[in-house]
Amino acid sequence: MRPSKLQLLYLICLSMLGFVATDMYLPAFKDLEVAFSTGPQQIALSLSVFLVGMAIGQFLWGLASDRYGSKKTLIAGLAIFSIASVGIAFSESIWQLLSLRFLQAIGVCAPAVIWQAMIIKRYSSSTSQQLFSTIMPLVALSPALAPQLGVLLSHSLGWRSIFLALTLIGIALVIATCFQPGESNTATKSSSVKQDVAFLIKNRVYVGNILMFAFASAAFFAYLTGMPEIMTRLGYSAKDIGFSFIPQTIAFIVGGYLGKIAVRKYGASCTLKNLLAMFVISSVMILVASQWQLTSIWPILAPFCLLALANGAMYPIIVNQALSSAKHCAATAAGLQNSIQITVSSIASAIVATFALHAQSATGSAIFVCMVALLCSYFIATWKARSHNVEGESRPLTNEE
Numbered sequence: 001m002r003p004s005k006l007q008l009l010y011l012i013c014l015s016m017l018g019f020v021a022t023d024m025y026l027p028a029f030k031d032l033e034v035a036f037s038t039g040p041q042q043i044a045l046s047l048s049v050f051l052v053g054m055a056i057g058q059f060l061w062g063l064a065s066d067r068y069g070s071k072k073t074l075i076a077g078l079a080i081f082s083i084a085s086v087g088i089a090f091s092e093s094i095w096q097l098l099s100l101r102f103l104q105a106i107g108v109c110a111p112a113v114i115w116q117a118m119i120i121k122r123y124s125s126s127t128s129q130q131l132f133s134t135i136m137p138l139v140a141l142s143p144a145l146a147p148q149l150g151v152l153l154s155h156s157l158g159w160r161s162i163f164l165a166l167t168l169i170g171i172a173l174v175i176a177t178c179f180q181p182g183e184s185n186t187a188t189k190s191s192s193v194k195q196d197v198a199f200l201i202k203n204r205v206y207v208g209n210i211l212m213f214a215f216a217s218a219a220f221f222a223y224l225t226g227m228p229e230i231m232t233r234l235g236y237s238a239k240d241i242g243f244s245f246i247p248q249t250i251a252f253i254v255g256g257y258l259g260k261i262a263v264r265k266y267g268a269s270c271t272l273k274n275l276l277a278m279f280v281i282s283s284v285m286i287l288v289a290s291q292w293q294l295t296s297i298w299p300i301l302a303p304f305c306l307l308a309l310a311n312g313a314m315y316p317i318i319v320n321q322a323l324s325s326a327k328h329c330a331a332t333a334a335g336l337q338n339s340i341q342i343t344v345s346s347i348a349s350a351i352v353a354t355f356a357l358h359a360q361s362a363t364g365s366a367i368f369v370c371m372v373a374l375l376c377s378y379f380i381a382t383w384k385a386r387s388h389n390v391e392g393e394s395r396p397l398t399n400e401e
Helices: 005-023 026-035 040-068 070-089 094-122 125-139 142-157 160-178 193-202 204-233 238-266 268-290 298-324 327-354 356-391
Strands: none
Touching: 005 040, 005 070, 005 094, 005 125, 005 142, 005 160, 026 040, 026 142, 040 070, 040 094, 040 193, 040 327, 070 094, 070 160, 094 125, 094 160, 094 298, 094 327, 125 238, 125 298, 142 160, 142 238, 193 204, 193 327, 204 238, 204 298, 204 327, 204 356, 238 268, 238 298, 268 298, 268 356, 298 327, 298 356, 327 356
C-alpha cells in the first residue's frame, strides 16, 4: 500500500515545517533589531534558543507519541507551535521573543518526529524506503525557499506577517491531522518507556545508523559554518557566498532521487557501501584542499558537492534502517535519532566556529573526523549482521532479545 497524493503532501508539509520555522525569519533580523531596540547578538540568540528547543523536544515528543498515539500528540505539538507563533507576532519585548521562540521550537518538534514514525508504522519497509527517498530531498529545499518567502512577507507586510503565516500553516496542519486515522495499537502497547529506551540503546542496527546520520549531518554543518568565513577571506562577496550554497543543495536533491533508483535496482546494502566510499573520497579531497593556499573556493566546493550527493542518497537509507529496526517504538526512536543528530551537528558547528581564524583547515579537519566516525558507526550497525552470517543465523532479533 502506498499513500495517496494528498497524504504524501501532508507528510511533506510535516517534514518541512521545522526547517521553514527555523529559517523563514532570518531575512528579518535587522527589522527585529529595530522593533525590539536591541543588538544583533540578542536577535541571533533567538536562533540558538530555537535549536536548543529542537534538540530537547524531539525525544520527548517521540516518547509521548508512542505512549498516547501519534494523532493526539501531533495535534498537541502543532497547537503549541501555532500559539507560540501568533504570540511572537504580537510580542513587544526581546524576552517575549526568546521565550516564545523556545516554545515554538518545542511545538514544531512533534511533526519533525512523528512524520517519520507514521511512515514506519503505516507502510512496509520497501515502501517506507521509497517514501523517505521522495520526501527527504524536498526537505533540503526548505532552507533555500523559506528565507525567500520571509523576504517577500517582511518587505510586503512587515516581520510580524512571517509568524502569522507560520500560525496559519500550523492551524491548517492541525485541521488536516484531525482527519487522520487514529491508531489501534497504542492501547495494547505493553512495553514501558524504560524498556523502549533500553531496547534502542542495545540495538546495534539502530545505534549504528543513527550515529551515521548524526556524523553525516555534522560534516554538513561543519561546512555550512566554515564556508562563509573561508569565502570572505578569499575575497568573495556576500552575494557570491549566498550563491555558493545552491550547487550543494542541488547535489543533495539529485542524490536523493539517484539513491532511490539505486536502492530499487541494487538494494540498500550495496548502495550504502558505495555511498560510504563516495563520502570517504570527498572528505579526503576536502581535507587535502583545506591545507592548500587557495585562490578559489572550487577545490573545496566541488568535492563537497560530491559529499552532498552522497548524503542525499544516504539519509533515507540509514533513517529507514534505524527506524525499521524499532517499529514497536518508532516515534521514540525517531525522537532520539533527531535529538542526537542536532546535538552532534551543533557540536561540530561550534568547534569550527571556535577556530574561525583558521576556518579553512578547521572545516577540512572537522569533516575528516566526521568521516572516520561515520565509518566506525557503519561497523557498529553491521557488526551483528556479519556475526550472524558467520554463525549461519538469519532470523531477526525479537523485542525480547
